[in-house]
Amino acid sequence: MNQQLEYRLKSLGLEYTALHIDHLVEDASRDNISYLDFLINLVDEEWEQREKQLLEKRIHTARFPFSKSISDFDFEFQPSVNEKRVKETLTCRFIENGENRILLGPPGVGKTHLAISFGMEALIKGYTVKFITADEFVNECRKASAKEILHYFINRMSKPDILIVDELGYFPFDELTANVFFQIVSKRYERGAMILTSNKSYVEWGKVFGDDVLATAILDRLLHHSVTFNIKGESFRMKEKKQAGIIPVQL
Template identity: 40%
Template sequence: MSSLIKDLKTLKLSGVAKTFEIRNEQAIKEKLSYLEFFELLIEDEMSNRKDNSYKKRTAKAKFPSIKTLEEYDFNFQPKLNRQEIYNLATGEYIRKKENIVFVGPPGTGKTHLSISLGIKALQQGYKVLFTSISEMMETLFEAKADNSYHRKLKYYLAPDLLILDELGFKQLSDNIVDLFYEIISKRYETGSVIITSNKSFDDWGSIFHDRILATAILDRIVHHCHLILIKGDSFRMKEQKQKIEKH
């Protein structure tokens, strides 16, 4: 038996190797046919590979933390359309190469929602990458200097879903606005983007310095876009008040 398990692992059938002994016992006790026994082993292998794929894609997604949709407090943001968010969680927007933009004050759960939709996308088999705008821009700018730009550009273009957090927290300097435009233009109608921002569309010109470039960026983002406005109070302020009240 041990040599058989070793051979299964050599053949990279680790899912079968993990469950072979217990499935063998099951087959004997339940008098399963060879075909039924084989079908169980194949199911175990498929399940194991799916689980491993999810774990690998989750690690590559680079989420700062794990935030699920079920954990989001919609009661604290009553003006937010819960049904619309759950419709987006189906991943239909990714299949259609559409975008999502969350706009609202700091602390209202924009990042939480973007991560939770990213997790739902992973569960559906998509590749996802999360990054802050400033981190991505810094990475691309530095890549220009060490000749790794095209490799880094591919890194941000490859995922089915790219989540860009915190647009508007910092102004983008003149020498990197073009880099942001390149990401958006190359992903246009080829891959979905989720953007979180504390600035309304009207204020995006001040983020990019150049209103003409801002218009070009905005045009490509909003062409196939779900705009989610969050006008509620800050979750962080709520938690802080609760801590103060306890003392």
């Protein structure tokens, strides 16, 4: 390939085209396609590669603990999950409307699976997502406070199109982290979507945040535009252990 052409393609940010121009030209010559079709193919290849790279970057930034897809979710095993509402959430219209999705239920029923699936679909559609467990939230908040950069932490949690906070309720928040959580919820209210998972019912959130009044204020903002998934059923993890024969089917 002409070195000047390669240099100029890379200078324009067309890295993929610069690397593959030879075989693209060969394919065009072999298939005897028009100049316009060649240009369309070249732009399509570059576009698809950039979209792939951007998606990989968004996935990395989201910090999911593992990858999950809605195609892996067993609705028959968990009939309390409203499949119609799940499909509606996967359209991602709730993001544009600044709505929230809250998943409640005991451990192992698929709350995190659904939350990550919603987040992955949003990433594919071009939105930004931040995933953080409640425990990580508390730890990062305390570190930011110690370094006197709480404003940075609050802004970072307020910036993504979707903020996913997983496992809310396993450990109580102290006064500092509860107030910071309230500030983030307030900043995101009607502007940025949130997805929360919790093993606690709403009436127990006063204990989670250590303050009934604060919990009421948080719920008031979260529930104003939201859909709640109350998941009731057996644990997927228990199901897998039973199938593997690790524990007896009848306890």
